[in-house]
Amino acid sequence: MKWTFDIHNTAQRLFVLTGAGISAESGVRTFRDSGGLWEDHRIEDVATPEGFARDSQLVIDFYNARRLQLKAVFPNPAHLALARLQKQLGERMTLVTQNVDDLHERGGSPKVIHMHGELLKLRCLSLAEHIVEVSERQKMDSVCPQCGAGLRPHITWFGEIPMQMELIQQELLQCSHFVYIGTSSQVYPAAGFKAFAKSRGAIVMCINLDVEPDSHTDLVLQGKAGEVVPNWVQGILAPG
Ligand code: APR
Numbered sequence: 001m002k003w004t005f006d007i008h009n010t011a012q013r014l015f016v017l018t019g020a021g022i023s024a025e026s027g028v029r030t031f032r033d034s035g036g037l038w039e040d041h042r043i044e045d046v047a048t049p050e051g052f053a054r055d056s057q058l059v060i061d062f063y064n065a066r067r068l069q070l071k072a073v074f075p076n077p078a079h080l081a082l083a084r085l086q087k088q089l090g091e092r093m094t095l096v097t098q099n100v101d102d103l104h105e106r107g108g109s110p111k112v113i114h115m116h117g118e119l120l121k122l123r124c125l126s127l128a129e130h131i132v133e134v135s136e137r138q139k140m141d142s143v144c145p146q147c148g149a150g151l152r153p154h155i156t157w158f159g160e161i162p163m164q165m166e167l168i169q170q171e172l173l174q175c176s177h178f179v180y181i182g183t184s185s186q187v188y189p190a191a192g193f194k195a196f197a198k199s200r201g202a203i204v205m206c207i208n209l210d211v212e213p214d215s216h217t218d219l220v221l222q223g224k225a226g227e228v229v230p231n232w233v234q235g236i237l238a239p240g
Helices: 049-054 056-070 077-092 165-174 190-199 225-237
Strands: 014-018 093-097 117-124 131-133 151-155 177-181 203-208 219-222
Touching: 014 077, 014 190, 049 056, 056 117, 056 151, 077 093, 077 225, 093 165, 165 190, 177 190, 190 203, 203 225, 219 225
Parallel strands: 014 093, 014 177, 177 203, 203 219
Antiparallel strands: 117 131, 117 151
16 A cells, blocks of 8 residues: 555545654653653543542642743654645645644644643633633632633543544545654554554554554654654655
């Protein structure tokens, strides 16, 4: 199977899914690698609605620390290359990330679908679920400026439904090429996207540091995203 994506073939559509591995070279910790975030924190304490109900200060502190860290990290060549590709392809490329950092945006990507939410946003606890931008710390007594309700991180916790799933489903149905970059494919529904794309006839490629055999994946580029992705994008933008 060849990666036959042709920049000039307007019938072809590219779906890109990224995970923590694409931000690793920027200095953002992944989750399940050695030294990953889940080695230091219990998921049930900091990444579930029950954990937030039990000790919201602990959860707010956890996300405040990760938000603060964003100021010290910068997009790497993989983010920059995907932004270049997306600017060239426009609506023919869909970028979905499991990451909650803003490195794709800071790398220049014009449209990023954050299915697990965003560190730089809070959400109010009213039914309206107003979104509030936040760049610094969330304080325990912060309230929604629109309705006065309490606030929580705008993050998809375990047991919650990821965001923008209808839009994601539509794009998965239409894509002719699917590539997943820097994800261990351990967490659903994101981990199931490649099988769905494959079942619809898409060509599926994996770009990752660690690679395991996978019946839904046609092509593998093993290596660091910061090195592999720019070459892969260059091959699409300037073939031959
Ligand atoms: N380049 C490419 N891939 C890398 C790099 C790198 N420099 N460094 C690590 N990787 C790969 C690892 O081999 C691993 O397969 O990135 C993957 C990271 O996997 P995880 O840490 O599990 O992160 P991710 O797949 O994004 O987790 C999905 O799980 O905890 C939840 O909500 C959280 O969004 C997260 C979701």
